Amino acid sequence: MSPRPAPDLTLRRERITRLTRQVAEAEGWAAVTTRRLAAELGVTQPVLYSAFASRQDLLDAVALDGFTALSSALEAVPATPLARMGAYLDFAAAHPRTYEAMFSLPSQLHFGDDTHAPLGRAFAAVREAFPPTEDRDGDDVRAEVAWSTLHGLVTLGAGGRLPPERARARLQAAHRMLTRP
Numbered sequence: 001m002s003p004r005p006a007p008d009l010t011l012r013r014e015r016i017t018r019l020t021r022q023v024a025e026a027e028g029w030a031a032v033t034t035r036r037l038a039a040e041l042g043v044t045q046p047v048l049y050s051a052f053a054s055r056q057d058l059l060d061a062v063a064l065d066g067f068t069a070l071s072s073a074l075e076a077v078p079a080t081p082l083a084r085m086g087a088y089l090d091f092a093a094a095h096p097r098t099y100e101a102m103f104s105l106p107s108q109l110h111f112g113d114d115t116h117a118p119l120g121r122a123f124a125a126v127r128e129a130f131p132p133t134e135d136r137d138g139d140d141v142r143a144e145v146a147w148s149t150l151h152g153l154v155t156l157g158a159g160g161r162l163p164p165e166r167a168r169a170r171l172q173a174a175h176r177m178l179t180r181p
Helices: 009-027 035-041 045-053 055-075 083-096 096-103 117-129 141-158 164-179
Strands: none
Touching: 009 035, 009 055, 009 164, 035 045, 045 083, 045 117, 055 083, 055 096, 083 096, 083 117, 083 141, 083 164, 096 141, 117 141, 141 164
């Protein structure tokens, strides 16, 4: 009898991450349990833990997957401020629980010198639309303020603290403020 081949851990991690996103988007984070994920995947809970040592590792994987998807959404539109801002807001509206994992839930991920590639790629897509001004070459403050503004609009909108019927007007106002010379 020949030994069983080693499992493809990358494929296992991708399947678990994809299912976690699906369950969270459909029913919220409270519905994401190892018992449920294992049952839906047809595996045991220890199999899940062989791919993710903790729930936090799984949440971080969902966040990284979200940053990859956000980057793709931003890169799919022209690198103009209005197009990238719209794509950002559309992504957050279409994937609210993934966005929550990216920015609101506890995370071991952070931006900085050792930034994970998907985070850096997402920020680069924002920076491309909001490059440093000529007098501040290499300064990312403009892109950071743009990202912060977008995040504020998403967070306040998702929390029901901004009237949805004025979303377009807010986007236009933010665009004017962020692109003013």
